[in-house]
Amino acid sequence: MQLTDQQQLIQKLARQFAEKELTNDVLDETEATAVFPKEIQDKMAAVGFFGIKTPRQWGGAGADCVSYSLVMQEIAYRSAVASLYVSSPNSLSGGPLLTHGTKEQKEKYLRPVVEGKKILAFGLTEPGAGSDAGGMSTTAVDEGDYFVLNGRKTFITMAPLADWTIIFAKHDTGDKRHNITAFIVDMKAEGVSCGKPENKMGIIGCATSDIILENVKVPKDDVLGKPGHGLAIALGTLDVGRIGVASQALGVARRALDEAVAYAKERKEFGKPIAAFQGISFTIAEMATKLHAAELLVWDTCTLIDKKERCSDKAAMSKYLATEYCNWIVDRAVQIFGGYGYMKDYIVERLYRDARVFSLYEGTTEVQKIVISNSLLRSRK
Numbered sequence: 001m002q003l004t005d006q007q008q009l010i011q012k013l014a015r016q017f018a019e020k021e022l023t024n025d026v027l028d029e030t031e032a033t034a035v036f037p038k039e040i041q042d043k044m045a046a047v048g049f050f051g052i053k054t055p056r057q058w059g060g061a062g063a064d065c066v067s068y069s070l071v072m073q074e075i076a077y078r079s080a081v082a083s084l085y086v087s088s089p090n091s092l093s094g095g096p097l098l099t100h101g102t103k104e105q106k107e108k109y110l111r112p113v114v115e116g117k118k119i120l121a122f123g124l125t126e127p128g129a130g131s132d133a134g135g136m137s138t139t140a141v142d143e144g145d146y147f148v149l150n151g152r153k154t155f156i157t158m159a160p161l162a163d164w165t166i167i168f169a170k171h172d173t174g175d176k177r178h179n180i181t182a183f184i185v186d187m188k189a190e191g192v193s194c195g196k197p198e199n200k201m202g203i204i205g206c207a208t209s210d211i212i213l214e215n216v217k218v219p220k221d222d223v224l225g226k227p228g229h230g231l232a233i234a235l236g237t238l239d240v241g242r243i244g245v246a247s248q249a250l251g252v253a254r255r256a257l258d259e260a261v262a263y264a265k266e267r268k269e270f271g272k273p274i275a276a277f278q279g280i281s282f283t284i285a286e287m288a289t290k291l292h293a294a295e296l297l298v299w300d301t302c303t304l305i306d307k308k309e310r311c312s313d314k315a316a317m318s319k320y321l322a323t324e325y326c327n328w329i330v331d332r333a334v335q336i337f338g339g340y341g342y343m344k345d346y347i348v349e350r351l352y353r354d355a356r357v358f359s360l361y362e363g364t365t366e367v368q369k370i371v372i373s374n375s376l377l378r379s380r381k
Contacts, residue, residue, distance in 0.1 A: 001299045003066070010052075010067045014074035017047060022078035030081065031350070034197075036205035041085055045116020049075070050089040054098060058106050059114040065240070065302040069247040076251025080354035081205040083251065087244040088158060089113045092362070093120035095237045096166055096182060100225035109164060109184060121162035123153040123185075123211050124234050130155075131367045133168070134231055138213065140171035140181055146217045147171065147183065149191075153211040155361070160194045160207040162187050167213065168230045178228035183218045191216040202353030239312050240305065241362045242319035246298045249319075249326035249358045250291070256326075256333035256351050257287050263337055280336060287329045294322040313375035320368035323358035330355045 003011065021040050030036050044050060052068045054060025061067075068090055076083035088094070097110040097120075112118040129135040138151025149169050159165065167185045185192060195210030225233050261284060264275035274280045301318045304311040333348045334341035341348045359365045 001296070003070075006063065007067050007070060010061075010063060011070040011074060013047065014049070014071040015077075017044070017049075018074050018078040018082075022075070022082055027079055027350075030079075030205040034204050034207070036081055036085065040082070042116055044075075044082075044086060045114075049086045050116055051094070051114030052086075052090055054090070054094060054110070054114050058098070059111045065243065065305040066299060069243060069250075069298060069302050072244055072247035073251035073254070076248040077255045080248060080252055080351075081203050083248050084157065084203060084206045087241075087248065088122070089120070091241040091244045092122035092157075092237055093166065095240050096122075096224055096233050097184075099236065100182070100233055104221070105184065105224065118163040119158055119161050121156055121158045121165040121187075121211075122237070123156050123159070123165045123167040125153060125155050127152060127154045127210075131364060133234060134180070136168060136170060136180070138167065138169040140169035140183065140218075142171060143217075146219050147181075147223070149183065149185070149213045149216040149218055151213050153213075154195075155198070155208055156211050157208050157361075158206060159187075159209045159211050160197055165211060166224060167211070167218075168234055171227075173228035175228060178231075180230035180234075181227045182224040182230040182233050184222040184224055185213070185216060185218055187211075189216055189218075201356060202350070203357055235312075238362055239315040242315045242368075243298065243301060243305065245358055245362050246294070246301075246318040246322035249322040249355065250295055250298060252351055252355050252358075253287075253291050253294070253322075253326040253329040256330040256348060256355075257284070257291055259346075259348055259351075260284060260287065260333040260336045274336070283332050283336065287332055290325040291329060294318075294325045297321055313372050316363070316368040316371035316375075319363065320365055320372070323355075324365060326355050326358055 048061040049071055051060030052063050052071055056062045072083050072086060075086055094110060094113055097106055113120045124133055126136050140147045140149050165185050165187055167183045168180055170179050171181055173179050191214040193212045197207040197209045264280050265273050267274050298318045301311055301314040304314055330351045334352050337346060337348055340346050343349060
């Protein structure tokens with residue numbers, strides 16, 4: 001794929017930023033404290049990473065989805081957790097506001113998020129409703145001037161850090177097909193609380209927790225989109241969200257490949273570099289081929305999104321292929337490193353832990369297969 005001049009400049013900016021700011025010392029400190037530096041978040045916002053696809057009128061850079069993917073890849077190459085801070089305002093949190101928010105909501109909520117002044121989370125998953133979003137039990141009751149929300153959301157990225165959260169809840173609209181509504185909820189509102197941050201395997205430095213809603217009053221001005229159309233908002237948002245995760249996976253996979261190639265050329269066994277052995281060299285060839293295939297699929301999907309063409313199936317394919325290939329590539333990198341790959345002194349150990357969640361969040365691999373197969377089967381009736 002041939003990048004435009006603007007896309008090349010954005011890619012170069014992201015690469016230079018990542019190399020300068022996401023140093024080993026910063027990342028080691030983040031792992032040790034589970035806190036990603038606020039000053040780096042501020043710098044990412046200042047250079048426009050939090051609003052890559054957001055129009056300039058709302059404080060964004062006004063670039064395209066390809067540019068967003070490129071930035072995600074470059075940041076994830078150095079730090080998967082840093083890329084989460086870029087992903088959220090561009091996809092799961094900023095996306096619903098951009099596509100369904102009123103002018104007033106965009107000014108009040110989207111602009112501060114894009115500028116890095118506020119954090120917005122995305123509250124869809126529940127303890128008993130993960131892949132089956134329509135099975136959620138969180139409720140909203142219309143009380144005239146406001147809605148009253150009750151329920152619990154789980155595994156919500158950035159929940160303990162967020163100022164606001166988009167919450168999806170069921171309420172009686174008189175239409176069983178359209179009975180979920182999206183709400184913008186103030187995390188400091190009475191009745192809102194967070195559970196204990198999860199002790200995660202990877203992506204250390206971006207807190208994840210439950211959100212508990214107990215008789216939370218939400219003004220009707222903070223209903224996002226049409227009442228009853230929340231599920232459609234959530235599923236549409238996930239298309240772009242899946243491209244973000246796929247792009248994270250590409251960045252991490254490329255780092256794992258580069259680390260494996262460098263190590264294979266330096267490490268010697270039986271008097272020669274291990275890269276000279278076919279078992280290693282063929283593995284590297286397969287790693288590179290899988291990475292390139294995933295890159296092409298992601299770029300193709302980004303292009304469709306920029307053309308505003310329907311591409312839920314391609315977004316699902318992109319996430320499925322990129323995340324599964326990433327996990328395989330990182331696993332092979334650890335194998336090439338041997339025992340050293342299991343040690344925290346080497347980057348591939350962290351890549352291994354960080355990559356595992358890619359095929360879980362924003363729709364598991366199995367859910368992507370459902371989306372893809374349903375699309376194919378419907379189109380061939």
